Amino acid sequence: SQQGEEDPQALSIQEGENATMNCSYKTSINNLQWYRQNSGRGLVHLILIRSNEREKHSGRLRVTLDTSKKSSSLLITASRAADTASYFCATADTGRRALTFGSGTRLQVQP
Amino acid sequence: DAGVIQSPRHEVTEMGQEVTLRCKPISGHDYLFWYRQTMMRGLELLIYFNNNVPIDDSGMPEDRFSAKMPNASFSTLKIQPSEPRDSAVYFCASTPPGGSYTFGSGTRLTVV
Numbered sequence: 001s002q003q004g005e006e007d008p009q010a011l012s013i014q015e016g017e018n019a020t021m022n023c024s025y026k027t028s029i030n031n032l033q034w035y036r037q038n039s040g041r042g043l044v045h046l047i048l049i050r051s052n053e054r055e056k057h058s059g060r061l062r063v064t065l066d067t068s069k070k071s072s073s074l075l076i077t078a079s080r081a082a083d084t085a086s087y088f089c090a091t092a093d094t095g096r097r098a099l100t101f102g103s104g105t106r107l108q109v110q111p
Numbered sequence: 112d113a114g115v116i117q118s119p120r121h122e123v124t125e126m127g128q129e130v131t132l133r134c135k136p137i138s139g140h141d142y143l144f145w146y147r148q149t150m151m152r153g154l155e156l157l158i159y160f161n162n163n164v165p166i167d168d169s170g171m172p173e174d175r176f177s178a179k180m181p182n183a184s185f186s187t188l189k190i191q192p193s194e195p196r197d198s199a200v201y202f203c204a205s206t207p208p209g210g211s212y213t214f215g216s217g218t219r220l221t222v223v
Contacts, residue, residue, distance in 0.1 A: 033212075035212075041216060041217075043154075043214045097161070097206075098156050098159050098166075099156075100156065102153075103153050104153065
């Protein structure tokens, strides 16, 4: 079963705009991770935020985590056509090593 | 580092046939995971290993599925007999302790 639910399911924006994707989860977690998947390829790790962190940055990526609401958001600033992909959040339950993935957000960045 | 290597990339087989998917994890990674991805069910964890030992196989859908990891550099996922509903993309991933996942490129399985 899927732990995370992502919102929106699909997002289409223009190059240069910001893209925000949200993820909700259900259980206590060690950390939350975001991955990107280009069509026909494997998933690529983007960023990890631990349960005791509230915000993290990596380049054009900004991730927030609200453990009280069991939610996270991924912000991609100044989007590029190359950012077109599906984005997944994934959580590792406390005491468990395996990740449970959300349903994903399909992002389309129009040049 | 060549990353996680999966073979074959594509497999088309007839219903009832045995299918074997292969994975070579990154050297030094002590966890290995098998996932299945479909449009309907998304990414599902099938089984994972730690130091070659199966830890959780509760995601394996049926007895038709089996997985082995005979050594730190090789794992197989076998489906026998295969059915059309097994059609999916199967991913292998590995990770070091406390690290993030590295995924292979996947095997696209079509059972006709």
